Amino acid sequence: MKKEEKFYYEVHVYGRNGFSTSIVSDFELDEDERINLAVKQGRIDSEDVEYVDYTGELSFDEWDEHFNFDKDLLKKQIELQEEMQSKGLNLVTCGNCGTTIIHKTHSEEISCHGCGFKSEPCDFPDLFYMPSINR
Numbered sequence: 001m002k003k004e005e006k007f008y009y010e011v012h013v014y015g016r017n018g019f020s021t022s023i024v025s026d027f028e029l030d031e032d033e034r035i036n037l038a039v040k041q042g043r044i045d046s047e048d049v050e051y052v053d054y055t056g057e058l059s060f061d062e063w064d065e066h067f068n069f070d071k072d073l074l075k076k077q078i079e080l081q082e083e084m085q086s087k088g089l090n091l092v093t094c095g096n097c098g099t100t101i102i103h104k105t106h107s108e109e110i111s112c113h114g115c116g117f118k119s120e121p122c123d124f125p126d127l128f129y130m131p132s133i134n135r
């Protein structure tokens with residue numbers, strides 16, 4: 001594998017459940033192209049685009065260390081979260097302050113114990129969800 005001929009980029013999304021993801025490209029990309037590629041590859045959702053606060057180029061070693069090592073472990077976390085959901089509980093983060101909250105999956109409204117924010121479940125993203133990992 002000719003790792004050194006590829007370009008590794010980090011794309012960071014703030015707010016909601018802020019996360020970093022990464023893309024690998026054969027070509028050097030400017031910021032807009034990095035974001036477009038991240039959407040195209042399913043690393044971030046199209047509605048995440050307006051929440052991207054920075055992108056950056058990484059060396060292969062940085063990319064490997066930050067984004068490659070934990071892929072399988074993170075998939076296991078998602079599986080465990082799905083197991084919780086199947087039993088009626090979910091682990092989410094507050095869309096306002098980021099506090100971790102457990103709630104019943106059928107709740108129509110969630111209240112954050114960290115900041116008092118009260119809203120529908122769609123404003124409380126799952127703690128672990130697919131676009132936050134490299135697939």
Ligand SMILES: [Zn+2]
Pocket residue numbers: 094095096097098099112113114115116117
């Ligand atoms: Zn909160």
